[in-house]
Amino acid sequence: MFTFHLKTLLNLNLNCRNHLDRWFYQCRINIPNIYNYCFVSILFCLSLMLTNTVFADGIVVDKVYHPYVLPNEREVEWRMQAPRENGDRNDLAHRFAYGQSVMDNLMLEFYLVGERDAYDHFSLSSYEIEARWMLTEQGQYWADWGMLFELEKEHQVDNWEVTSGVLVEKEFGRTSLTLNAFLIYEWGETLEGEIETEFRFQTRYRYLEQFQPAIEVYSGENYLGLGPAFMGVQRFSGQKQLKWEAAFITGINTESQGHILRIAIEYEF
């Protein structure tokens, strides 16, 4: 059964890559630079407009994914999110993950999510599996493309969430623009089945490898937040590298007041 699924996935991957190759090749007609900016601006504006069509029940601020996978990549990751609502008590969520690339362009990652409850007890709240699929090689086309699929199940409650999304990254000199657009469907015991959209946008200036200042924008579930961030990477021998990220996101529309501090540390080996 599993082999069949893997074969199907492999075929799908190859077919899609062929289709995409053709599609990207057709799109590769010398697009002037101004169109690049227009494209990014339209995507960004679209992301801000579409947020009003959904209803809230989760935290939108998380990692901005890049559409890259390295062959034989393995990683362990820790993420922390500390939201603070208008001076009220601080919530806290931790994610521990292990990931491994199963193909040259496909990576699977397993997460354990822990949250602090109203009584300050910290416990496992959910677990998830995530697949990141690199559609194009870095620098092969006008922009680098990838996809993300995620399945999440809440611990102790029969609630589920399926996410699929597009990851786009475009480099302009030393500046990188990354856009994540997600379509989420959630259902379960205590959740009404609903489809949501989420957008994450990051503009990063590659000042130093170890320190790259950035601005991040998050929108979705009636939330709109933006704030400064910084990230960096320290490379060691071989494929070993340590990555870090931190961002301080502030809700800027009337329904998303408060702040979210997010930190992520990732070790690849």
Added chain:
Amino acid sequence: MLINTVLIFLQNILPIFLVISLLLAQQKLVYKIKPSRSYLSVIQLLKVTVSGLLLISLLNYYMPIISPLFSGTGLELIFSILFSWIYCLIVISISTNKRPSNKNGINLGIILLVLCVHGSYFSFYILSFTIESASFEILYSGIVIGVIIGTGICFSIAILLYFILRKLDETTKGKAASYFLLFFGVGQLMQALQLLEQVDIISSNIHLWSTSYLIAEDSELGYLLTILFGYEATPSAMELMVYFSAIVVPILINKYMAYQQNGNIDRIKGTD
């Protein structure tokens, strides 16, 4: 604790990073004109930081003595004077753009004053917390990590501002950084005015309008605009008058000085 520390750190320490970024961006142009001139170095910045930290400690130490002076308005008066000095030094720094001999000293003075004023606000928070909480563990995890993350975020904003100003300078022939610096100085002057209004030295008139519903002063965007442009959501007529005069007068003086200088050069050329 962690998120509160980051928030208060950003509110109080960000102006220090921004002023360094603005001064460096402004100096880059002077350096391009006369590369032999000295340029703000890391060692100079470290020396100013150490001196600033010493001054903050002294200010904290003498706080109980300063505070009750002048019928309990000592602290407000001292801070408003320091804020006004920052504005004056910034105006002098901008007007000496073409004579960079004393520029480094003035710029270091600006950084020292900004560090003293804004750093002491943050130190009040840290001190009040250490008095309240005896737990070293919470102090370590909350304040130390908060300060590290806050520093990283401040660096991030300062670097982005620096490169945006450098990019703008290419199109505005180096004027963008100077104007931003002037606006920063005006922002400091407005804070001095607000402190004087608080202690009734200047009477606060009726507020002309309120833009709080658009950008609240206590929001993050409000803080950033207050630091960079002296944003005031509910300005009084007095504040508005001071704000525009503080922008227009130095610009006019600079233009007049440049006009006179050009006239002198033309006269010298004419006599030759």
